[in-house]
Amino acid sequence: MSKRMTAAFAAxxxxxxxxxxxxxxxxxxxxxxxxxxxxxxGAELSPQMDKAIDLYxxxxxxxxxxxxxxxxxxxxxxxxxxxxxxxxxxxxTQEKVDVIAGYIYSPDAIASAPVVTAGKRLAVIMxxxxxxxxxxxxxxxxxxxxxxxxxxxxxxxxxxYLHAKTAxxxxxxxxxxxxxxxxxxxxxxxxxxxxxxxxPAGGPEATPDFTPFFQRAKNEHPDVLFVFVPAGxxxxxxxxxxxxxxxxxxxxxxxxxxxxVPDNMLQGMGDNAVGLITVHHYNADLDNPQNKAFxxxxxxxxxxxxxxxxTSVGAWDGIxxxxxxxxxxxxxxxxxxxxxxxxxxxxxxSPQGPIEIDPQTRDIVMNEYLDQVYKGSDGKLHEKVLATxxxxxxxxxxxxxxxxxxKK
Amino acid sequence: xxxVAEIAGIVLGGLAAGTVxxxxxxxxxxxxxxxxxxxxxxxxxxxxxxxxIVLTMNRAQYGFPAALALGFFGTAALSVVLERFLYRRLYxxxxxxxxxxxxxxxxxFIAGTTIVVGSEAQSLQLPPSLSGQLNLGIVHYRTYSIFxxxxxxxxxxGIWLTFERTRIGGQIRATVDNRRMAESLGINVDxxxxxxxxxxxxxxxxxxxxxxxxxGLDPQYPLAYLxxxxxxxxxxxxxxxxxxxxxxxxxxxxxFVLTLYMPKGGTIFIYALxxxxxxxxxxxxxxxxxx
Numbered sequence: 001m002s003k004r005m006t007a008a009f010a011a012x013x014x015x016x017x018x019x020x021x022x023x024x025x026x027x028x029x030x031x032x033x034x035x036x037x038x039x040x041x042g043a044e045l046s047p048q049m050d051k052a053i054d055l056y057x058x059x060x061x062x063x064x065x066x067x068x069x070x071x072x073x074x075x076x077x078x079x080x081x082x083x084x085x086x087x088x089x090x091x092x093t094q095e096k097v098d099v100i101a102g103y104i105y106s107p108d109a110i111a112s113a114p115v116v117t118a119g120k121r122l123a124v125i126m127x128x129x130x131x132x133x134x135x136x137x138x139x140x141x142x143x144x145x146x147x148x149x150x151x152x153x154x155x156x157x158x159x160x161y162l163h164a165k166t167a168x169x170x171x172x173x174x175x176x177x178x179x180x181x182x183x184x185x186x187x188x189x190x191x192x193x194x195x196x197x198x199x200p201a202g203g204p205e206a207t208p209d210f211t212p213f214f215q216r217a218k219n220e221h222p223d224v225l226f227v228f229v230p231a232g233x234x235x236x237x238x239x240x241x242x243x244x245x246x247x248x249x250x251x252x253x254x255x256x257x258x259x260x261v262p263d264n265m266l267q268g269m270g271d272n273a274v275g276l277i278t279v280h281h282y283n284a285d286l287d288n289p290q291n292k293a294f295x296x297x298x299x300x301x302x303x304x305x306x307x308x309x310x311t312s313v314g315a316w317d318g319i320x321x322x323x324x325x326x327x328x329x330x331x332x333x334x335x336x337x338x339x340x341x342x343x344x345x346x347x348x349x350s351p352q353g354p355i356e357i358d359p360q361t362r363d364i365v366m367n368e369y370l371d372q373v374y375k376g377s378d379g380k381l382h383e384k385v386l387a388t389x390x391x392x393x394x395x396x397x398x399x400x401x402x403x404x405x406x407k408k
Numbered sequence: 409x410x411x412v413a414e415i416a417g418i419v420l421g422g423l424a425a426g427t428v429x430x431x432x433x434x435x436x437x438x439x440x441x442x443x444x445x446x447x448x449x450x451x452x453x454x455x456x457x458x459x460x461i462v463l464t465m466n467r468a469q470y471g472f473p474a475a476l477a478l479g480f481f482g483t484a485a486l487s488v489v490l491e492r493f494l495y496r497r498l499y500x501x502x503x504x505x506x507x508x509x510x511x512x513x514x515x516x517f518i519a520g521t522t523i524v525v526g527s528e529a530q531s532l533q534l535p536p537s538l539s540g541q542l543n544l545g546i547v548h549y550r551t552y553s554i555f556x557x558x559x560x561x562x563x564x565x566g567i568w569l570t571f572e573r574t575r576i577g578g579q580i581r582a583t584v585d586n587r588r589m590a591e592s593l594g595i596n597v598d599x600x601x602x603x604x605x606x607x608x609x610x611x612x613x614x615x616x617x618x619x620x621x622x623x624g625l626d627p628q629y630p631l632a633y634l635x636x637x638x639x640x641x642x643x644x645x646x647x648x649x650x651x652x653x654x655x656x657x658x659x660x661x662x663x664f665v666l667t668l669y670m671p672k673g674g675t676i677f678i679y680a681l682x683x684x685x686x687x688x689x690x691x692x693x694x695x696x697x698x699x
Contacts, residue, residue: 200672211425
């Protein structure tokens, strides 16, 4: 009796296994492996992305049909790529997912690249911003940003808009930080400025005490202090230390990528953040119909005090890209090469404005905004757009700098 | 004028960081000196107290002094409970057992904090009177750093006077020097240890709260700064308040200067210096003759 039951059970398991195998994706179910840091220093960014993914599925149920998305989540833990690589491998070999998505930190995407290539599935990068990552695997498509996009524009505007002559750069010492430094320096110095010092300010694992780094910058009396840190806890510490050291009164303006004033942390920064000028591709106050609808739906779903930020938009656009690829390949999204092909040149009306996937680089092309923080009549902090830069491409690949140059 | 301001900025920044280190570490030094108990989980008490202080201020709108008091007594109370039920069983155990036990305790604190509060860092919202800049005549510097340096000095002075001038201080010194002799003279060493353990943990809590501005405050705190606490204690000398004060200030200033001039890896010299000091004076800066 029990033997027969075991056999029946085994048969059931086997048939279920066959049904769930790749190639059967043309049936209704599609498995998306989502790799985000649910613990560790990036843990507070993950809910911002999860919420966006849930919201997209809720609001666009009609567009997703006839497919059914199943999201399988994995924790990438510390921002060093170790766990992310194992996650990628397990999702591809054991869970047999049709698509990989996520990667908040660059080291996660860099370490996972060989596995993604071997797995032959589309992998959508929803946040990691080091420029050369998309060169590491032909299956990478990025819906987030590169640091070269924001930092390059900031470098130009530091010279043109702020009329700065000298700058000190403080950056988190890992790949996107180095990108931010190189991009800012390139653009700033091609517009007549001079970067007089570059200070590596700790790693992404822990928030350092910024006092000695900023004290050094203060002693050098630059016109601007350009800072890149990964958005999250470090951003608040940057704004706080800048204010506490009295650098504003000493004549040094704090500028950066939007990572130093992420929307979901802005209110916690208080008046210290008022007046800060940054360049980024998204802020929650952007005035376009898609963003108005997006933010309204977000607040309705998650409460008036909750705010989407650029990580949410990267995830939103990433899921939209996957849904597009799903329809374009008629459900055969597990054919990685075909899925990537279907996204080359894909255009989408995102909450951040119009975006496109560059067919040559598989990287996003989007608007960058020169933003300033101000205190609104509601007593809360907002960002206003001082200038818009349309269809900004990743300059690292356009200029073929360092590891961004195509392999010979 | 500018050079003076720059040097003052470096020294004050370093002293403030060192003061935080002192406030957290002083309890560890005394309890290690008193009982020879290797309490690596000391930083976990600092974190626990820091969370009480920061959360009561941010979420329950307590004032700064009230939050500090709550952090001190809350953490002291917790430490008494743990001391009575857990630590006490391991006083006679080997050092390896003590290390394993306290490391385990750290992981419990880390996981507990992550579950209850979350893994994000908590930031200290300073009262307006402590934020901003203070005019010191020759230089303007951040008010909070000056406040910390003064508070740290007062705490060091207070503890030193207690040690040197009061009965309980005399009992502690006697027990650190020779525990068996102290016991045979009728000093209740168990009770003495409970009191100093609670006080040391309470001080760590204050340090965790006051230092959140510099060291941050997240669940990884007890592991992230463990090495610095141990350096301050071992360089300063077990059981020595003044020794730990000097060691913490030196460590703070050195760390600040090295980070400023060599942002990448400059702190390696701190470890090298620690080894050299301990080679020359195995019992720390204040440690006298070998026993």
